[in-house]
Amino acid sequence: MKYFIGLIIMGILTENFVLAKFLGICPFLGVSKKIDTAAGMGAAVTFVLLLSTATTHPVNILLEKYNMAYLQTLVFILMIAALVQLIEIALKKYMKSLYNSLGVYLPLMTTNCAVLGCVILNIESGYSFGAAMVNALGAGLGFLLAMVMFAGVRTRLESAEIPKFLKGLPITLVSASLVSLSFLGFSGIIEGMKLV
Amino acid sequence: MAEKKSLGKTFTKGILIENPVFRLVLGTCPTLAVSTSVVNALGMGIATMMVLICSNVAISALRKVIPDKVRIPAFVVIIASFVSVVQMLMKAFVPAINDALGVFLPLIVVNCVIFGRAESFANKNPVLASAVDGFGMGTGFTAALLSMALVREILGAGTVGAGTGSLMRLFGDNVLNGWDGIDLMGKIPAGLQLAPIAIFILPAGGFFVFGLLIALTNKITAEKRLPEYELHDCAHCPMSAMCRHKEDLGVRD
Numbered sequence: 001m002k003y004f005i006g007l008i009i010m011g012i013l014t015e016n017f018v019l020a021k022f023l024g025i026c027p028f029l030g031v032s033k034k035i036d037t038a039a040g041m042g043a044a045v046t047f048v049l050l051l052s053t054a055t056t057h058p059v060n061i062l063l064e065k066y067n068m069a070y071l072q073t074l075v076f077i078l079m080i081a082a083l084v085q086l087i088e089i090a091l092k093k094y095m096k097s098l099y100n101s102l103g104v105y106l107p108l109m110t111t112n113c114a115v116l117g118c119v120i121l122n123i124e125s126g127y128s129f130g131a132a133m134v135n136a137l138g139a140g141l142g143f144l145l146a147m148v149m150f151a152g153v154r155t156r157l158e159s160a161e162i163p164k165f166l167k168g169l170p171i172t173l174v175s176a177s178l179v180s181l182s183f184l185g186f187s188g189i190i191e192g193m194k195l196v
Numbered sequence: 197m198a199e200k201k202s203l204g205k206t207f208t209k210g211i212l213i214e215n216p217v218f219r220l221v222l223g224t225c226p227t228l229a230v231s232t233s234v235v236n237a238l239g240m241g242i243a244t245m246m247v248l249i250c251s252n253v254a255i256s257a258l259r260k261v262i263p264d265k266v267r268i269p270a271f272v273v274i275i276a277s278f279v280s281v282v283q284m285l286m287k288a289f290v291p292a293i294n295d296a297l298g299v300f301l302p303l304i305v306v307n308c309v310i311f312g313r314a315e316s317f318a319n320k321n322p323v324l325a326s327a328v329d330g331f332g333m334g335t336g337f338t339a340a341l342l343s344m345a346l347v348r349e350i351l352g353a354g355t356v357g358a359g360t361g362s363l364m365r366l367f368g369d370n371v372l373n374g375w376d377g378i379d380l381m382g383k384i385p386a387g388l389q390l391a392p393i394a395i396f397i398l399p400a401g402g403f404f405v406f407g408l409l410i411a412l413t414n415k416i417t418a419e420k421r422l423p424e425y426e427l428h429d430c431a432h433c434p435m436s437a438m439c440r441h442k443e444d445l446g447v448r449d
Contacts (some may be wrong), residue, residue: 020399022229023299026308029224070284073302074276081272110272111306113225120299165415166407169221173407181400 004134006190011138013186017114018146019179024114028147029172031105038151039144044105046140049118051087052080053136056119057129076119081110114143150179203328210332217340218413222308226300227341228402232352235359235377237345238338239293243282243301245334248310250278252330255318271314272305279304292362309337347405352396354381 017023024045032038056076063069088106091099109115118139122132153175162171216222223244230240254274255262262270283301286294294301304310313333318326349355357377384390395401 022225022399022402023303025224025228070280073280073283073305074273077272077276077305078269081269111308111311113303113306116306117299117303120302124299165411165418170407170411170414173403173410177400177403177407180398180403181395184398184400 004131006193007131007134008138008141009193010190011135011140012142012145013183014188014190016142016146016183017118017139018143019176019183021117023117024112024143027105027108027112027114028143028150028176029169031108032147032151032154035148035151035155038147040101041105041108042140042144042147044102044109045112045114045143046137047102048080048084048087048106048109048112048115049136049140049143050133052083052115052119053122053132055079055083057122057132060123072120072123077110077116080115080119084109114139146179146183150176153179203325206325206328207332207335210329210334210336211339212336214333215336215340215413216309216312216333217337217344218410219417220312221410222312223337224308224406226303226307227344228399228406229300230297231341231344231348231402231405232397233296233349233355233359234342234345234357235363236293236296237341239286239290239363240297240300241334241338241341243286243297244304244307244309244337245331246282247275247278247304247307248313248334248337249327249330250281251275251310252313252318252326253323254278255314256321256323256326259319267319271311275310275314276305290363292359296359309333344402344405344409347409348396348401350380351393352398352401353394354390354392355379 011017015021018025018028027041027045031041056079059075059079060069060072063071063075084106088099088103091103091106118136122135125135127135154172157171157175166174210216212219214220217224217227226240226244230236251271251274255271258270258274279302282304283294286297286301313329317329321329346356349358355377358379359377361376381390381392393401396405
């Protein structure tokens, strides 16, 4: 249990996917203009992360059993693409309310490196199924937190006076740097709480 | 002659005018993640360039065979196969670089530079031009990664090209006679107490340097009056071509 709590805290705070591992930067910069869209994107990433970890983990065991681990990259990206399509169709048919809030972000999920990255990292770290799922949850929640926080920062930026050449992307990146810096403050929390 | 000139243009436009990283803002994740040292940046740049050239050639050769409706999955399969090949080559010949790049090597599959070129160039142009385009874009990507890495490595670690030996193993053992990068910190006189600014190696420094370099590119291009690219927020997303939700996401197109 302690181990799982450690994994979640690691995913959210110390090893944050966006701010420490640089996975999923595109949506982080692209859809963080408003807090509600940022939260929607974060929730969709968490959802897809959990489902894709749940499906790719057993498939990987199969791949390794037949000595085909070199096909991982190809198989995983295809599985994620198919999964995203299936989720979209299923949500549209059976869970209309969820589709209305998450459906918009689903097509963006296939080429989101946070999803493929998390799946590959889970396997490289040799996590068991349970640990992989917990890690995916932590990664998703960390992504959600970073997105929502950064959207808050960006709404403040809009009313700020910025030098001409820093306008737009440069100032966004510099503020992302400050947000990332603030997360550095959490380093050591895992060791301190004796969780891992 | 005209043919030759346009091929030359196809190559050079990838380096500055349409630099994938600083101008088109594609492939941000690997740019930020692997630019902590010059050697990593070079390894990533070359790996990406290889995949880019191969996938451009393959997609361009198959552009009349692939039905338009299933082109995105077809691109994914082609790119993923080449990434697997490059991954295996790196693992076999430069294991140190392979370990340093880690998860970002398989993640070349979802690198927007490659998707973007497949969608906007290789899918419409003949094989040779696509190969040249891949080479030019790959060079531009590598150059951008290198410039980021130079700033970050000098300021953050006080070295230039540390670990070059592990990359040069590719050309045989000990081609550099044990030369392994320049240690700038070692050149400082003993009395002066200077330490590298470690923050530049950390993620926060990556965002910071990237932001400033884009600002610099904006300034240079504005002075040279190069065509302005509309950097809409979906620009760095390879799915933007097929994404039908741009308006709903509240971003301008």
